Amino acid sequence: MLDVSSQSVPAATSRRGLVRRVAILASLTLVLVAVAASLYMVRTVDSQLADIAKSYEIRRQARELMLAVVDAETGQRGYLITRDEAYLEPYNIAVGNLSQTYQSLLALINDIPTQLERIEGLVPDLDAKRAEMARTIELMSAGEGVAALSLLRSDTGLELMGRIRTVLRQVVGEEDEKLIERNGRMEFNRKLLIATILAALGAAAILAYALLSRTQRKVVALAQQQNRLRTANEELEAHVRERTAEVEEARGHAERERARLETLLQDTNHRIGNSLATVSSLLGLQLARSSSDEVRNALEAAQLRVQAIASGHRRLRLGADLETTDAAEFLTDVIDDLAAQMPPNKAVTFEKHLQPMIIPARDATTLGIVVSELVTNALKHAFSDGRAGTVFIRFERPEGGVASLTVEDNGSGIAGHDGHEGLGALIVKQLARQFGGAEPEYRSREGGGTAVTVRLPRLDMPPAA
Structure with missing residues (x-):
């Protein structure tokens, strides 16, 4: 039974x-x-x-x-x-x-x-x-x-x-x-x-x-499980408090190390810029002592290029990840330095159209050199007779397109000169290849002057690429 x-x-x-x-x-x-x-x-x-x-x-x-x-x-x-x-x-x-x-x-x-x-x-x-x-x-x-x-x-x-x-x-x-x-x-x-x-x-x-x-029925079962979990939770909370204290200590140490690293990087960039400025000063002294026009022209060109590199290093401000920078902010500072270094007899203004774009810091200085070379060529050839004018600098990347840098002037242009065959143009061509770009495009500007466009397909790609 x-x-x-x-x-x-x-x-x-x-x-x-x-x-x-x-x-x-x-x-x-x-x-x-x-x-x-x-x-x-x-x-x-x-x-x-x-x-x-x-x-x-x-x-x-x-x-x-x-x-x-x-x-x-x-x-x-x-x-x-x-x-x-x-x-x-x-x-x-x-x-x-x-x-x-x-x-x-x-x-x-x-x-x-x-x-x-x-x-x-x-x-x-x-x-x-x-x-x-x-x-x-x-x-x-x-x-x-x-x-x-x-x-x-x-x-x-x-x-x-x-x-x-x-x-x-x-x-x-x-x-x-x-x-x-x-x-x-x-x-x-x-x-x-x-x-x-x-x-x-x-x-x-x-x-x-x-x-x-x-x-x-499930609530009753959950209440029983809750009692068991409460005990386990108290033990875990004690363990978590210990681990939290350790993590906070480690985080503070990491933040101090990061701040120190950021300071070292900024200091390094300034030191490089100052060292290059010293080299530029030495070239200036040699320029003053030289009597050959050919040597003076070569030293002056070298001095300007060293100054451009020095300006790029001094103006470089890293982002929070210490690996990137804002190209528009960086180029604005570089162009302002070029305007400040322009001779008094050059009545030339600069008009900037720069699209904000986060790029690797390792490419920023190279981009600054390209801008410096193109602007210097425009000042040298387009306004060689002392005429007044404007240099237009445009840096942009259309939606889904390729980043490009365009420098235009409304001066006499480079017709009859070697503006696209000299050392500056060769430097621009070599540097553009680092970004996967084709040959720089030289063309006459509507209304007079010259326009140069450099396409930079790999400029804003992540470092892993």
Whole structure:
């Protein structure tokens, strides 16, 4: 007996669990079916509402067409009876609206064969009516009032108006029948939608009850687990406090090391810049002691290039990652240095259009040298005769495009000089190849001057690339 009882309890529990799972699955299925049916009904109702709106618009346009014909006829008759040309204004407006309203109505019924056949068959009558009205007005304007009134009193215009009214009433009547039918379907769909929503609510209630019962059992189990977890949590918190103290200490040490490294990098850049400035000063001393023009020109060019490199190192400001810098900010400082070093007899201004772009710091100095060479060439060749002008520097990368550097001037240009064949151009060409660029593009600038474009495909690529 004991064995039988002990075996029957698990069996009953298993059956109850199976019944519960089947009930939950059936309720969930019913909810999904009801939701799908509701969505379908909503889409059907939207489609029917669109059809109803279209029917109302067809009826309105048909009435507008009839009103346009009536208004035109009223203006015609008023003019013929009173000979007052003021009646011609509403006549002309109505005739103008007649074609526009007809086209609007034709567009609405283009997919309704029966209505389309009626409206297209109305064209001869409409044309005949307009011709009849225009003819009477023409006769009256020509002083043939008797002929105009005789034409007006004939049955032609009356018959045309009758046929037009009949066709338009048929159009409106068919749309009225459609509205009655669609309203009936709308009412049926509304009731069906209410039924599906009620079914969904009932299934949702059953499902919620089943889930609530199951949740209550889980809450009890979770409360027991929570007591066990609380003890483990207290032990973990103590361990976390110890590890947090260690991590904070390590973080403070890392931040101090990072600050020291940043200071060292900045100091290194300044030291390099100062050393190059010293080299530039030595070249300047040698330049002052040289009497050969060729040697002086070579030393002056070398001094300018060393100054450009020194300016690049002094102006380089690293980002938070100590590996990148803002190209626009860096180039602004380099161009300002070039403007400050310009001889007093050069009345040249600089106009900058620099797009902010984060680039590797290792490429910034090279980019500064390219800018310095192109600007120096512009000052040397475009404004060699002391004329005033402007140098335009543009640095940009279009959306999804390639970064490019363009230096333009509105001076005499480099025609007749070696601006694109000298040492400076060779340096620009060699440095551009480091960024995967093609040959620098030299072209005449619209309005006078020269433009040089250097494309830099790999400038803003990450260091790993």
